């Protein structure tokens with residue numbers, strides 16, 4: 061029977077939304093134990109209680125050390141390596157933090173990591189996307205070795221917060237390496253829904269033309285109660301910040317509604333929205349590839365279409 | 375001037391413009407007659423190494439490719455971009471990331487570079503593991519998804535793209551960096567550089583000679599095509615669009 065340890069990533073907004081999705085993936089392993097590990101400097105964090113409420117979780121292990129104040133891979137990775145002995149599987153959501161830490165853990169344990177699990181076939185057989193999601197590779201992990209894997213959060217729904225798991229907190233002994241020092245983090249603050257979890261997303265591409273114009277996209281998003289996203293071209297040009305990039309190398313999302321405005325629909329962008337419910341494309345080029353996959357397409361100039369759209373929205 | 379070496383990875387992958395097709399027997403993807411290139415992230419890694427050298431912060435840039443003998447082509451391109459020499463590590467089969475990390479660790483022991491700069495992921499297997507694995511095996515600092523690197527003597531201040539914005543960390547060398555899209559814009563190769571690159575050395579070593587016997591750890595059962603999204607239809611006006619969105623309960 062599987063014994064699964066899920067990395068309980070915490071951030072400035074509490075428990076990372078990917079954790080509840082990684083737990084759903086862990087449930088598919090029908091585990092005998094499903095523990096969430098929170099590495100913290102301060103055990104009063106709200107995110108710990110949230111982890112304990114996730115349905116299916118057996119225990120929340122809280123390990124405390126000052127060095128856990130920031131998610132440095134070398135520090136947290138070593139802690140995960142030490143905890144690994146009791147488990148058959150170690151999972152983390154495929155966030156930038158999870159992807160930073162887990163391969164380091166896998167290498168130290170001498171195992172090949174599985175990136176971005178999108179389906180569990182059995183305890184050792186998994187599907188994962190390759191080639192920007194244009195192929196799915198089914199892989200089998202060898203017997204007798206711990207499975208270290210990240211979970212493609214866009215493939216899983218969050219488990220509900222209806223559980224009541226035991227929280228077991230204790231100090232942890234690590235000797236943090238001197239080679240890495242956290243300096244600062246700059247996070248956007250705002251009232252908008254989070255791109256990763258939003259039910260609706262409005263994204264702008266190169267055609268938006270400037271960061272001032274990008275406000276048009278943001279205003280429409282606000283009208284729809286949507287999060288804001290962007291193509292790589294829009295981020296590269298400085299119209300939108302990097303954390304809004306959707307795609308193969310940005311965020312992979314699964315909103316119910318995705319509105320792509322002035323985005324051509326490159327393979328790399330589409331990789332980020334394959335699991336979206338309804339895709340709406342607004343583009344002035346009737347031949348743009350985005351129309352091939354859009355559920356609803358509107359040919360037109362965004363600078364005319366959006367003001368009209370705003371007028372007609374209830 | 376610093377006498378530091380920088381090692382960069384150069385993976386041969388299907389060009390990013392190609393629409394990849396899965397083979398009908400499920401054994402992989404079609405590569406016959408398909409354009410191959412340097413993994414775009416690796417070009418960015420190489421560009422960064424070259425800029426550090428040009429700024430007098432490194433003495434030598436070594437481009438390393440692990441894979442089939444045809445990866446010579448990508449190494450030649452790397453040399454034309456400005457790398458000083460190439461190392462081709464040949465493998466009998468497509469190695470998985472842990473094996474690649476072990477190969478880099480073996481080369482690291484031989485070459486003693488101050489920095490290893492790699493792409494944050496390869497656009498074929500999209501695994502994103504080798505840099506972190508290498509740093510773990512070497513027990514050195516890692517800075518992934520770098521969008522800015524400021525090297526000052528024995529340490530570097532690295533700006534990283536993270537899900538929630540930007541993070542800055544300071545690392546002591548030796549270290550492994552993985553690079554993100556916005557770190558730089560790789561230079562174009564000019565014809566005279568291609569000619570010059572022909573004279574630069576490429577050393578070929580087999581992975582076994584580096585002590586890396588095992589190349590795969592996961593058994594690849596099959597490769598399949600994901601279900602295609604069914605396209606919908608176009609609407610003729612903004613009114614129609616709003617109507618459709620209403621029907622679907624979005625507004």
Ligand SMILES: Cc1cc2nc3c(=O)[nH]c(=O)nc-3n(C[C@H](O)[C@H](O)[C@H](O)COP(=O)(O)OP(=O)(O)OC[C@H]3O[C@@H](n4cnc5c(N)ncnc54)[C@H](O)[C@@H]3O)c2cc1C
Pocket residue numbers: 264265266267290291292293294305306307308309310311321322323324325326327328329332342343344345348360361362363390414415497
């Ligand atoms: C290694 C690698 C990784 C990548 N990762 C990503 C990624 O994660 N995410 C991503 O998005 N891209 C990624 N890309 C880039 C990708 O290949 C495309 O270059 C990018 O998605 C294009 O962005 P765009 O659609 O905004 O711009 P363009 O392709 O330039 O498209 C602009 C569109 O706007 C339309 N348009 C112009 N004016 C108007 C107007 N007034 N009104 C309406 N429509 C208008 C045009 O018809 C066109 O279709 C990656 C590329 C590489 C090589």
